[in-house]
Amino acid sequence: MIWLDYFIPLSCGGGGVACGWVMNALSRQGAPPNVPRKTAAAELATESVPVETMEAKQKRIAAVAEQLQSYAKTMAADVDAHQTRVKEVNHTLTNNQTQAPEAVLEAIHELIASNETMQNQLQDAHDRIHEQALQIESAERRAETDALTRVANRAAFDKHLQSQHALGTGKAGSLAMLDVDHFKKFNDVYGHRAGDEVLRVVAGMMHSRLNKHGLVARYGGEEFAIILDGKSLEEASLLVESARMAISQREILFEGKRLRVTASVGVAALESDESIEQWVQRADDGLYRSKEKGRDCGHSMKRSKATLIQAKRISNLASPDQAPERESASIEAASIDLDDVFSLDDDEMIGGSEGEQASKNSPPSDPSTSETVAAGPLASLPNHNALRETFEDILKRAQTSASMSIMAISCNGPANSTTMRSLVQIVRATLRSVDRLGYENDSTLLVCMPSVDPSTAQARGLQICRSAGAVGIKQTDTGENMVSVGIAPAAEESDFEEIVRAAMDMSVRGRVPGMRPVVFADAVTTT
Numbered sequence: 001m002i003w004l005d006y007f008i009p010l011s012c013g014g015g016g017v018a019c020g021w022v023m024n025a026l027s028r029q030g031a032p033p034n035v036p037r038k039t040a041a042a043e044l045a046t047e048s049v050p051v052e053t054m055e056a057k058q059k060r061i062a063a064v065a066e067q068l069q070s071y072a073k074t075m076a077a078d079v080d081a082h083q084t085r086v087k088e089v090n091h092t093l094t095n096n097q098t099q100a101p102e103a104v105l106e107a108i109h110e111l112i113a114s115n116e117t118m119q120n121q122l123q124d125a126h127d128r129i130h131e132q133a134l135q136i137e138s139a140e141r142r143a144e145t146d147a148l149t150r151v152a153n154r155a156a157f158d159k160h161l162q163s164q165h166a167l168g169t170g171k172a173g174s175l176a177m178l179d180v181d182h183f184k185k186f187n188d189v190y191g192h193r194a195g196d197e198v199l200r201v202v203a204g205m206m207h208s209r210l211n212k213h214g215l216v217a218r219y220g221g222e223e224f225a226i227i228l229d230g231k232s233l234e235e236a237s238l239l240v241e242s243a244r245m246a247i248s249q250r251e252i253l254f255e256g257k258r259l260r261v262t263a264s265v266g267v268a269a270l271e272s273d274e275s276i277e278q279w280v281q282r283a284d285d286g287l288y289r290s291k292e293k294g295r296d297c298g299h300s301m302k303r304s305k306a307t308l309i310q311a312k313r314i315s316n317l318a319s320p321d322q323a324p325e326r327e328s329a330s331i332e333a334a335s336i337d338l339d340d341v342f343s344l345d346d347d348e349m350i351g352g353s354e355g356e357q358a359s360k361n362s363p364p365s366d367p368s369t370s371e372t373v374a375a376g377p378l379a380s381l382p383n384h385n386a387l388r389e390t391f392e393d394i395l396k397r398a399q400t401s402a403s404m405s406i407m408a409i410s411c412n413g414p415a416n417s418t419t420m421r422s423l424v425q426i427v428r429a430t431l432r433s434v435d436r437l438g439y440e441n442d443s444t445l446l447v448c449m450p451s452v453d454p455s456t457a458q459a460r461g462l463q464i465c466r467s468a469g470a471v472g473i474k475q476t477d478t479g480e481n482m483v484s485v486g487i488a489p490a491a492e493e494s495d496f497e498e499i500v501r502a503a504m505d506m507s508v509r510g511r512v513p514g515m516r517p518v519v520f521a522d523a524v525t526t527t
Helices: 003-014 016-028 037-046 048-052 059-095 101-143 154-165 183-190 192-213 233-249 276-292 346-350 384-398 417-430 454-470 496-510
Strands: 173-180 214-220 223-229 252-254 257-259 263-269 298-302 305-308 405-411 436-441 444-449 483-489 518-520
Touching (some): 154 276, 173 192, 192 257, 384 444, 384 496, 405 454, 454 518, 483 496, 496 518
Parallel strands (some): 263 298
Antiparallel strands (some): 252 257, 405 444
8 A cells, every 4th residue: 555655654644633533434434533622612611701700790791791792703613614514524435445645645635724723823812711701700800899999898798707617616717807997087187199109008008917817998088907817816916916916007108298097997807607797797896896996906795795905015027128218307297197106184194084193114134034915005006025136136247236226215104094094195206117116114116127227216206206195295393304215326236225225324314404306326236
């Protein structure tokens, strides 16, 4: 058979599929070849089915479904045409009694051409269907995404919450409700465009920290809902509190202004035999308990009992490859909405409305071995030891301490909870995103300030003292400055304890009557 000498190399060059069709035609004498591409085409055609079921949901998806139906009909016609052509070639081969090489050669060429045409048509259909599938996916994603903040919307939240609730107690996880404090007043002061930017930043910070644990959604207005899949009440509370504190310490730059907001949180884990509505209500109860307690805090709900969330240590540091930004001395003073800070009356200044007194600031004899635990407005802040870890972590990342400073802010009069809450809010309003706020004792705050020059640090200290005076924190009965600030810059290989001690000494000097309330120390070196 001379024609086999032509058939073998041509079949190899033309592809295994075409060769299989020819050999099948020669061996089976009239049986129509089984076209492998038919199944693929049928599968592509059936991909339009789930699209059609979405026709009632969105006009956009309905249009996509119509296009896919058109593609399916076109592909069905292409498959029929291909099968018809294969049958014709097969018929020619089976009726050719001579089995001439020329006839076989021509048949092979026709099969190869037909197969290539079919492959091109299938690829084109695949590309178009893939494009439409992406459009469907995009439409579904848009339908479940909040247009302003780009996190999940209320519909997506309801869907996810329902699926988690169905898992039951112990598996469903926890639900948190977070609300931006005084947001209406913020909009009135800075405008809705600034308010929108704040919502975007807050949503982005929560999404980056919490979405991997479940779902972050905009619940409505300035309120957000967070579902933490499978997380216990304690685990969820610490995660959410960490994000909440990061929000309160974040400086938002908008059109030349430095803006700050705080947030309040309520957290609740699913209880046995609890409906979705009851679950949401308990988380909401925790949120409103936080607002009743002065805002800028979080409460967890164990059944109907609310407990203040106290984070053990918050270290929202910049990533290792992100160097802290240095601010110039001419930096604009942070904007502080004094209406959001408690004003103090004479009774509170003298004795404290809650009868709380604190000792005068004096550093502990050995801070490294004393674990000060504060209550009230300082409870959520890192203490001395936690701040030392943060300090060392920043030094390790920065590889130097030459531009690091510690600021000690002391309340020299009665440090009741109302006074300290106001002071904390004032200090937070002056901080940068890279600064870290903590406390030394019940009447002294500490700020770790990386990459700051002396004039900028001093300007921030004066800003704190002036703002404190504006809300009634002015002078003690003996004429001392009610709030004094000490700043100690670090030199190479400085020790945290020595820098804190120097800053505290400077704050003591700043309380002297007639003295400037902000005192700057020389660079502290290890002796």
